[in-house]
Amino acid sequence: xxxxxxxxxxxxxxxxxxxxxxxxxxxxxxxxxxxxxxxxxxxxxxxxxxxxxxxxxxxxxxxxxxxxxxxxxxxxxxxxxxxxxxxxxxxxxxxxxxxxxxxxxxx
Amino acid sequence: xxxxxxxxxxxxxxxxxxxxxxxxxxxxxxxxxxxxxxxxxxxxxxxxxxxxxxxxxxxxxxxxxxxxxxxxxxxxxxxxxxxxxxxxxxxxxxxxxxxxxxxxxxxxxxxx
Numbered sequence: 001x002x003x004x005x006x007x008x009x010x011x012x013x014x015x016x017x018x019x020x021x022x023x024x025x026x027x028x029x030x031x032x033x034x035x036x037x038x039x040x041x042x043x044x045x046x047x048x049x050x051x052x053x054x055x056x057x058x059x060x061x062x063x064x065x066x067x068x069x070x071x072x073x074x075x076x077x078x079x080x081x082x083x084x085x086x087x088x089x090x091x092x093x094x095x096x097x098x099x100x101x102x103x104x105x106x107x
Numbered sequence: 108x109x110x111x112x113x114x115x116x117x118x119x120x121x122x123x124x125x126x127x128x129x130x131x132x133x134x135x136x137x138x139x140x141x142x143x144x145x146x147x148x149x150x151x152x153x154x155x156x157x158x159x160x161x162x163x164x165x166x167x168x169x170x171x172x173x174x175x176x177x178x179x180x181x182x183x184x185x186x187x188x189x190x191x192x193x194x195x196x197x198x199x200x201x202x203x204x205x206x207x208x209x210x211x212x213x214x215x216x217x218x219x
Contacts, residue, residue: 034207036152042211043202043209043210043211043212044152044202044209045209046207046208049207055207087151087152089152094154094157094166095154095166095168095169096142096154096157097154098151098152098153098154099151100151101151101152
């Protein structure tokens with residue numbers, strides 16, 4: 001199975017900050033990676049697909065990047081609505097796997 | 108607007124069965140592969156199963172193979188997950204998903 005090692009597991013940042021969340025794939029997954037935001041008690045919301053593509057309706061403050069097997073989600077100009085848990089997800093092959101999640105809180 | 112609405116969850120005893128449904132609307136259901144993903148309380152996301160657009164291909168995580176069956180009725184735009192021999196570790200919120208769209212989920216509690 002492809003392991004997705006996500007870091008950090010939690011972080012706290014201030015309003016207006018720029019934060020980066022990372023996922024390291026244990027083997028090549030190409031660009032078959034997505035990022036989700038999940039609020040308490042809600043289902044995940046797609047933010048980025050294909051490693052770098054912004055889902056419709058998602059603010060341009062969010063961006064995804066890739067360097068080899070390292071994938072990153074960057075959020076610029078952090079706002080309170082950005083709080084939540086972020087999950088990376090590989091859909092390159094079965095079994096699909098997810099990172100352990102990053103809990104983002106604002107100070 | 109794409110809508111996915113799960114139903115069928117609830118309390119079930121270990122070893123018993125339960126069938127989840129997902130009613131889809133807002134898109135041509137028969138054109139899309141569908142999946143079930145679950146999330147145990149306070150845990151991460153875990154893919155369960157996927158079915159192709161026409162039902163001809165199915166994929167399962169190892170821990171549910173032989174116990175769970177994913178199926179679909181394209182005439183009814185409905186996805187199913189038949190879960191047999193349920194275990195405590197199957198307790199989770201089960202989400203129906205399609206290409207990044209997720210339903211609100213249905214909770215399955217496995218307890219005696």
